[in-house]
Amino acid sequence: MLFFGGDYNPEQWPEEVWDEDVALMRQAGVNLVSLGVFAWSHLEPEEGRFEFGWLDRVMDRLHDGGIKVALATPTASPPPWFTLAHPDGLPVTADGVRLTHGSRDTYCVSSPAYRAAARNIAAELAGRYGQHPALAVWHVHNEYGTDCRCDLTASAFRSWLAKKHGDLDALNESWTTAFWSQRYSDWAQIMPPRATQYLPNPAQVLDFRRFLSDELLGAFVEQRDLLRAVNPGVPITTNFVQGGWVSVDHARWASEVDIVAVDHYPAGVDGESETAFGGDLARGWAAGQGGEWLLMETAPNLIYTPGRMHAKEPGRLTRHSLNYLARGSRGAMYFQWRQPRGGAELFHSALVPHAGPDSPVFREAIGLGRTLAALTPHVVGETVPAQVAVGWDAPSWWALQGGGLPAADIDYLAAVRQVHRVLYESGFATDFVFPGLDGFGERAAAGGAGLVGAGTLSTGGGTELVDSGSGAGAVGAGLGAYKIVVLSHLFLISDASAAALRDFVAGGGCLVVGHLSGIADPAGRIRLGGYPGAFREVLGVRVVEWRPLGVGVTIALDNGEQGIRWSERVETAGAETVVRYAGDVLAGAPAVTRNRFGAGTAWYVSPGLGDDALRRLLGQVAVEAGVTPVLAGLPPGVEAVRRGELVFLFNHGDGPGTVPLPGAGTNAATGRAVSGSVTVPGGGVVVWRGA
Ligand code: GLA
Numbered sequence: 001m002l003f004f005g006g007d008y009n010p011e012q013w014p015e016e017v018w019d020e021d022v023a024l025m026r027q028a029g030v031n032l033v034s035l036g037v038f039a040w041s042h043l044e045p046e047e048g049r050f051e052f053g054w055l056d057r058v059m060d061r062l063h064d065g066g067i068k069v070a071l072a073t074p075t076a077s078p079p080p081w082f083t084l085a086h087p088d089g090l091p092v093t094a095d096g097v098r099l100t101h102g103s104r105d106t107y108c109v110s111s112p113a114y115r116a117a118a119r120n121i122a123a124e125l126a127g128r129y130g131q132h133p134a135l136a137v138w139h140v141h142n143e144y145g146t147d148c149r150c151d152l153t154a155s156a157f158r159s160w161l162a163k164k165h166g167d168l169d170a171l172n173e174s175w176t177t178a179f180w181s182q183r184y185s186d187w188a189q190i191m192p193p194r195a196t197q198y199l200p201n202p203a204q205v206l207d208f209r210r211f212l213s214d215e216l217l218g219a220f221v222e223q224r225d226l227l228r229a230v231n232p233g234v235p236i237t238t239n240f241v242q243g244g245w246v247s248v249d250h251a252r253w254a255s256e257v258d259i260v261a262v263d264h265y266p267a268g269v270d271g272e273s274e275t276a277f278g279g280d281l282a283r284g285w286a287a288g289q290g291g292e293w294l295l296m297e298t299a300p301n302l303i304y305t306p307g308r309m310h311a312k313e314p315g316r317l318t319r320h321s322l323n324y325l326a327r328g329s330r331g332a333m334y335f336q337w338r339q340p341r342g343g344a345e346l347f348h349s350a351l352v353p354h355a356g357p358d359s360p361v362f363r364e365a366i367g368l369g370r371t372l373a374a375l376t377p378h379v380v381g382e383t384v385p386a387q388v389a390v391g392w393d394a395p396s397w398w399a400l401q402g403g404g405l406p407a408a409d410i411d412y413l414a415a416v417r418q419v420h421r422v423l424y425e426s427g428f429a430t431d432f433v434f435p436g437l438d439g440f441g442e443r444a445a446a447g448g449a450g451l452v453g454a455g456t457l458s459t460g461g462g463t464e465l466v467d468s469g470s471g472a473g474a475v476g477a478g479l480g481a482y483k484i485v486v487l488s489h490l491f492l493i494s495d496a497s498a499a500a501l502r503d504f505v506a507g508g509g510c511l512v513v514g515h516l517s518g519i520a521d522p523a524g525r526i527r528l529g530g531y532p533g534a535f536r537e538v539l540g541v542r543v544v545e546w547r548p549l550g551v552g553v554t555i556a557l558d559n560g561e562q563g564i565r566w567s568e569r570v571e572t573a574g575a576e577t578v579v580r581y582a583g584d585v586l587a588g589a590p591a592v593t594r595n596r597f598g599a600g601t602a603w604y605v606s607p608g609l610g611d612d613a614l615r616r617l618l619g620q621v622a623v624e625a626g627v628t629p630v631l632a633g634l635p636p637g638v639e640a641v642r643r644g645e646l647v648f649l650f651n652h653g654d655g656p657g658t659v660p661l662p663g664a665g666t667n668a669a670t671g672r673a674v675s676g677s678v679t680v681p682g683g684g685v686v687v688w689r690g691a
Contacts, residue, residue: 001031001331001376001380002325002330002331002332002372002373002375002376002379002380003031003032003068003294003330003331003332003333004028004029004030004031004032004331004332004333004368004369004372005025005030005031005032005033005034005067005331005333005334005337006030006033006034006297006300006333006334006335006336006337006350006351007033007034007037007297007333007334007335007336007337008021008033008034008035008336008337008338009037009038009039009336009337009338009340010035010054010058011036011039011042011054012338012340012341012343013338015054015057017338018057018058018061019061021337021338021352022061022062022064022065022067023065024352024357024362025065025067025337026065026066026067027357027366028351028362028365028366028368028369029366029369029370029372029373030067030337030351030369031066031067031068032067032068032069032070032136032137032331032333033062033067033068033069033070033337034069034070034072034139034296034297034333035055035058035059035062035069035070035071035072036055036071036072036073036074036125037072037074037076037139037142038074038076038077038104038142039055039072039074040074040075040077040078040079040121041077041079041080041081042054043055043074043121043124043125044079044121044124045079045081046081047081047082047085047117050124052124052128055128055129056128059071059129059132059134059135060134062134063132063133063134067134068134068135068136068137069132069134069135069136070136070137070138070139070237070296071125071129071132071135071137071138071139072138072139072140072141072142073118073121073122073125073138073139073140073141073223073227074121075107075117075118075121075122075140075141075219075223076104076105076141076142076143077104077105077106077142078101078106078107078114078117078118079101080101082101082113082114082117083100083101083106085113086111086113086114086117088108088111088113088150088152089107089108089111089113089114089117090106090107090108091106091107091108091146091147091148091149091150092108092148092149092150092153093149094149094192094193094194094195095194095195096149096194096195098150103344105143105145105146107146107148108146108148108150108152108153109146109148109153109212109215109216109219110148110150110152110153110155110156110215111150111152112152115219115222118141118219118223119222119223119226122140122223122226122227123226126226126227126229126230126231127230130227130230130231130234131230131231135231135234136234136235137234137235137236137237137258137259138224138227138234138235138236138237139237139238139239139261139296140220140223140224140227140236140237140238141219141220141223141238142238142239143239143240143241143246143263144216144217144219144220144238144248145216145241145243145245145246145247145248146216146247147212147245147247149191149192149193149194153192153215154190154191154192156211156215157190157191157192157208157211158187158188158190160211160214160215161187161190161207161211162187164207168184168185168186168187171184171190172184174203174207174523174525175201175203175204175207175523176201176203176525177201179201180201182201190204192208193205193208199402199403199404200402202399202402202404202524203523203524203525205398205402206395206398206399206523206524209247209395209398210249210395212247212248213247213248213249213252213253213394216247216248217248217252217253217256220238220253220256221256224236224256224257235258235259236257236258237257237258237259237260237261237294237296238257238261239261239262239263239296239297240253240260240261240262240263240282240285241262241263242262242263242264242278242281244397244401244413248394249394249395249436250285250394251284251285251392251393251394251434251436251437252437252438253285254285254286254287254288254289255288258289259286259289259292259293259294259330260282260285260286260289260293260294261293261294261295261296262278262282262285262293262294262295262296263296263297263298263335264278264279264282264295264297264298264324265297265298265299265304266278266298266303266320267303267304267305267306268303268305268306270421271303271316271320272320272323272639272650272652273417273420273421273424273425274417275320275323275324276323276327276420276421276424276639277417277420277421277424278324279295279323279324279326279327279328279329280327280420280430280431280432281392281432282295282324282327282328282329283327283328283384283431283432284392284431284432284433284434285432286328287431290381290383291328291383291384292328292329292330292381292383293328293329293330294329294330294331294333295321295324295325295329295331295332295333296333297333297334297335297336298320298321298324298332298333298334298335299334299335299348299349300312300317300334300349300350300351300361300365301316301317301349301353301360301361301364302348302349309347309349313683314360314364314683315364315683315684315685316683317361317364317365317368318364318367318368318371318685319650319652319683319684319685321368322371322648322650322685322687323639323641323648323650325372325375325379325643325648326384326641326642326643326646326648326650327384327641327643328383328384328643330380331372332368332372334350334351335348335350336348336350336351337350337351337352338350338351338352339352339353339354341354349361351365371669371687374668374669374670374671375646375668375669375687378644378645378646378668378689379643379644379646381644382643382644382645382646383643383644384429384431384641384642384643385429385642386428386429386430386431386481386482387428387429387482387483387484387627387628388423388428388429388430388431388482388483388484388485388486388622388627389430389431389432389433389479389482389484389485389486390416390419390420390423390430390431390432390433390485390486390487390488391416391432391433391434391435391485391486391487391488391490391517392416392432392433392434393434393435393436393490393491393492393493394436395436395492395522396412396436396489396490396491396492397412397413397489399491399492399520399524400412400489400491400516406546406548407548407565407566409551409565410489410516412489412491415488415489415514415516416488416489418488418611418614419486419488419514419614419618421611422611422614422615422618423486423618424639425611425615426615426618426619426622426629427629427630427631427634427639427640428622428627428629428630429630429641429642431482433479433482433485435487435490435493435494435497435500435501436492436493436494436497436522437497439496440494440496440497440500441494441496441497441499441500442496442500443478444478444479444480444497444500444501444503444504445478445479445499445500445503479500479501479504479509480504480507480509482504482509483509483510483625483626483627484509484510484511484512484621484622484625484627485501485504485509485510485511485512486511486512486514486618487501487511487512487513487514487517487518488514488516488517489514489516489517490513490516490517490518491516491517491519491520491524492519492520492521492522492524493517493518493520493521493522493534494521494522495521495534498518498534498535501535501538502535502537502538502597504600505538505597505598505600505601505602506597506598506599506600507598507599507600508598508599508600509600510600510601510602510603510621510624510625511535511538511600511601511602511603512602512603512605512618512621513532513535513539513602513603513604513605514605515531515532515543515546515566515568515605515606515607515608516532516566517532517534517535518531518532518533518534518535519531519532519533519534520533529542530542530543530544530571531543531546531568532604535602535604536573537597538595538597538602539575539593539595539602539603539604540572540573540574540575540593540595540597540602541570541571541572541573541575541590541593541595541604542570542571542572542573543568543569543570543571543606544569544570544571545568545569546566546568547566547567547568547569547584547585547586548565548566548567549563549564549565549566549567549608555567555581555582555583555584555586555607556581556582556583557579557580557581557582557591557592557607558579558580558581558582558591559579561579561609561613561616562610562613563581563591563606563607563608563609564607564608564609564610565608566606566607566608567581567584567586567591567606567607567608568586568606568607569586569589570589570590570591570593570604570606571590572590572593574595575590575593575594575595575602575604576593576594576595577590577591577592577593578592578593578594578603579591579592581607590606591605591606591607592604592605592606592607592617593606601624601625603621605617630642630647631647631649631659631662632660633659633660634657634659635653635657635658635659636653636657637651637652637653637657638650638651638652638653638657638659638680639652640659645689645690646668646687646688646689647687647688647689647690648685648686648687648688649678649680649685649686649687649688650680650685651680651681651682651683651684651685652683653682653683654682654683655682656679656680656681656682657679657680657682658677658678658679658680659677659678659679659680659686660676660677661674661675661676661677661678661688662690663675663690663691664690664691665688665689665690665691666688666689666691667686667687667688667689668687668688668689669686669687674686674688675691
């Protein structure tokens with residue numbers, strides 16, 4: 001089954017609306033809803049007093065309507081009684097302000113009172129609904145990512161640090177506490193990063209973010225385990241969210257969920273490339289699960305351009321949803337089913353808007369439901385083959401969010417997004433790999449073991465959601481599955497992961513490294529002797545000086561392109577120079593180099609480049625590495641994504657686009673024969689299935 005539905009909040013509506021909800025869900029082909037995500041105060045209005053009657057009736061109604069439930073534990077939003085009874089369960093900001101209830105996500109994950117209350121409500125739900133026939137998946141919590149700096153957090157942080165570093169000498173060494181007289185002589189002296197006079201210790205900040213990710217994971221795991229004990233056949237997940245504020249390293253979490261579920265809200269005008277990025281990154285996290293994941297939330301008919309809601313044009317809801325599907329999703333779920341009458345997000349879009357079902361968004365949802373049903377037999381369990389992979393590393397992102405860096409506009413996400421966008425615009429299928437993961441080296445070298453290392457699903461099987469068919473394909477097949485690996489701003493790297501990437505090149509792979517990669521060890525200490533320390537040998541270069549460029553300043557290159565944002569003094573040590581700097585004091589110095597290493601090639605790209613220049617460069621790399629786009633001869637604005645035997649053709653332009661097809665086949669949504677070529681209407685999608 002492909003899942004279609006969204007967050008359903010019946011507690012916000014009188015009961016007579018529920019019958020209409022189920023009828024409309026059936027009309028649209030909705031088959032899964034996330035239920036109870038923020039319903040804690042309705043389920044437990046006072047400590048220890050539960051009201052499940054309303055949820056019983058909702059579950060039964062949905063079941064009678066043939067609709068499955070992703071039942072949430074409501075622990076992202078503790079009720080007001082909890083915070084009054086347990087003030088130490090409230091989070092404290094870095095400035096020492098204790099927050100109060102009145103919004104959501106207002107809890108301290110290290111508070112024993114919060115953890116006990118969360119376990120308690122989860123256990124109550126498990127006991128009551130663990131065997132309910134409508135239950136398809138447990139949706140634990142919502143978008144883990146809350147941050148707290150209170151004394152309880154401080155104590156949990158110290159325990160985590162003691163486990164990681166063993167003793168204070170090791171911690172002092174790892175954090176370079178000799179700088180600014182920060183040497184710790186007792187564990188009790190160590191604090192979470194709080195407001196400081198000037199720059200904090202970057203290694204302390206980095207360890208705190210890792211700690212928080214692990215601490216939140218611990219909270220997830222304890223709920224997961226008690227839910228699993230009640231009915232091991234029901235898969236368990238939590239919805240990952242992408243964003244710079246998120247204190248969660250999803251690549252590390254992915255092996256703890258039964259299916260990777262992702263919320264994705266493209267926020268820029270360029271919603272298309274952002275959709276592609278979100279889908280490809282989600283598939284990377286899901287590598288241990290055969291690359292299949294579930295789009296748990298996206299906005300049905302709005303894109304949030306900065307400061308403004310932008311209604312999606314007709315067809316864009318379908319195009320974006322099928323784009324996630326093409327990139328490995330097991331369906332399309334939205335936030336939310338029915339637009340609320342009040343509350344903080346009353347203008348957030350929904351499948352049933354304030355205008356009611358007689359509306360463009362609901363009509364488009366009906367069509368989308370039919371399309372998903374038609375595609376189901378061809379999509380479930382199918383993988384997305386890719387020859388190119390991009391490195392992603394949450395700790396490198398965190399490290400580059402700090403102060404004290406050589407340029408204030410260093411932007412990890414923008415840098416990785418640019419590489420992905422350029423590959424996407426060139427028509428190359430792209431995976432993500434995670435060099436920051438423990439054991440990346442061994443897995444990458446062994447090949448075939450999966451990059452995320454999740455192994456097999458651990459639910460005991462039995463539910464349709466995880467019983468996805470053929471499973472592992474290109475994703476999870478080790479670095480050897482790729483012809484090209486691109487690293488941008490991969491600031492931190494371990495010796496083992498650097499060795500795995502070197503072995504990838506020695507074995508015939510093509511590695512492309514941009515500036516600010518391979519600079520430091522996982523603690524953020526510089527690898528000495530010239531940048532990029534971790535990759536000097538494989539790249540055959542040595543960078544002896546950084547020369548960041550001012551905003552709007554460019555530097556000429558001898559191939560006619562311009563460098564932007566960044567330049568460096570590069571010396572070759574075995575590599576050949578492909579492009580030279582042509583301006584400034586760097587005139588004549590290497591800018592782009594290529595090194596033959598073992599059976600492979602390693603490129604170093606020193607300057608920052610605009611999209612066009614980067615596209616031309618990666619195009620040359622791709623030709624040399626023998627990488628081909630998913631489909632040749634696409635008209636402008638048309639994108640092709642292959643999943644299994646399907647080729648999804650997305651026309652992001654306004655006018656029709658005619659695509660030459662590689663052979664005879666059918667339109668998978670209609671079953672009609674299509675061969676030779678197919679015309680995709682402006683803004684439309686055609687899903688072609690080779691015969
Ligand atoms: C997240 C949350 C939802 C809602 C949306 C709004 O994804 O999970 O509850 O707040 O954002 O974009």
